[in-house]
Amino acid sequence: MKGLAILGATGSIGLSTLDVVARNPGRFAVRALTAGRNWQRLLEQCRQFRPAVAVLLDPAAAAQLEAAVRAEGLAVEVQAGAEALAAAGARPDVDYVMAAIVGAAGLLPTLAAARAGKRILLANKEAVVMAGNLLLEALAASGGELLPIDSEHNALFQCLPPGRDRDSDGAGVTRLLLTASGGPFLDTPLAALEEVTPAQACAHPNWEMGRKISVDSATMMNKGLEIIEACRLFGVPVARVGVVVHPESIIHSLVEYRDGSMLAQLGNPDMRTPIAHALAWPERMPSGVEPLDLAARGSLNFRPADPARFPCLALAMQAAAGDAGAPVVLNAANEVAVAAFLAGRVRFTAIAAIIDAVLAQYTDSAPADLESILALDAHSRDAAEEKIRTLAL
Known part of the structure; x- marks a missing residue:
């Protein structure tokens, strides 16, 4: 069994990861779970998965969790604060670390896991955007490895030749093509965007995500950050990374080769697929996701990204350059x-x-x-x- 730490256990990626783990008994032992302040959900997870340690960033929430854990007699050590959170992924009994803390807050815990030589399942794109070189250098020095969890980068990883994900020229790659759903406002009149509410922006048509990531999808900044991440992870310049709007979110990304071939990874829009892939790699294991029925789907659609509708995409490409x-x-x-x-x-x-x-x-x-x-x-x-x-x- 592999020891697993989940940084951001109470968010959507954390919940999906634990669902995959539960579907594959005997393969993983959950050693550490962390969250920001949602101690009630973390308590539920402690009951089911019995980690050695549970960490909350908020000390007051940690005190409530500790009282509940003691009252129930659970053998779980409760810790609090940023240092404890970073230490959770660097524990000696941890082999794999799901890095799923949203935003810049995930940088230091992810770096700590990299320096400790873990297999990092990276769902926190901001760590690569902010400090990609430092992260990759830490992994190289420690002997750790990184597998991307974002559906787009996981798709690119699967479509690139094994062992050649950092040598795109040698592999004959000419372009990486990220797909984007276009979010909830793909066909909304531009004038109406002024009055968009947070609830509307968070109502993604295909994916169940946290509020911040949902807004990033609506502005397409999420795709912009993914462009930067692709450049860092796969060693390509921004000029060789493209975006195509694909409203169905069935094709998750494509790799174009110099011989004219284009390889794509397809699947229903469910984050359990890339999570299961990265947890089992280089093997495959059940994820709980329904197989894709192409005949029932009928057709797939594509269009270019509208710069007037998605100015954040251009800003991200500017930053990437x-x-x-x-x-x-x-x-x-x-x-x-x-x-x-x-x-x-x-x-x-x-x-x-x-x-x-x-x-x-x-x-x-x-x-x-x-x-x-x-x-x-x-x-x-x-x-x-x-x-x-x-x-x-």
Whole structure:
């Protein structure tokens, strides 16, 4: 059995991971579960999976979990705080780490797991966007490995030749093509986007995701971050990464080869498929996902991404073409802008404007170490908040 730690156990990826684990008894032992403050759901998971340790970032929530664990007599150690969260994935009894903490908060725990030589199942794209080189260097030094969980990057991983995912030229690859659903506003009149509500933005037509990621899908910033991630993970320049809108979310990505071949990975839109793939790789195991019935599906559709509808995509490509600091700025500004939209402080259409303004202010040289990355992240968040204060709903 492989020891498993799940960073972000109470979110959608964490829940799907535990569902896959439960469907494959005897293969995995859950050693550590972590969350932000949802101690009630984490308690339910402790009852079922009996981890050695459960960590909550919020100390008050951890105190409530500890009291409940003691009252039920569960042999689970409860810890709190950022250091404990990072240590959970670096435990000696952990082999695999599901890195599913949303946003920049997932960077330090993911780096800790990489330095400890774990197999990282990466669902936190921001860790690669902010510090991809540091992450890959840590894995190389420790002997760890990384398998992408984002459906698009997992699809690319499956379509690239084994062992050649960082040597695209040698493998004959000419282009990586990411698919995008287009989100809930693909056909909404542009003028109506001004009045979009958080509830509407979070109602994704195909995927069940957290609120922040759902908004990123609606603006297509999610796809922009994935472009940066693809460049980092697979060693290709941004000019060789494309996006095509595919509303059905059946084809998850494609790899184009110089001989004219194009390989695609298909499947029903369910994150348990890439999770099961990465947990079992290089083998295959049941995921609980229904097989794809192409005859019942009937047809698949594709269209280009509309730059007027999705300005965040162009901003991300701009950042991808810049130095290593530009993606840090992009991600920080986006996180602040999305949080402001979800809180009702700015309109949906202001998200791109906020990011654009913060990117325009970036003139520093690329950060050379983790401390510089974190400082740039903090500065960019402050700049985004300042821009928000100048806007009116």
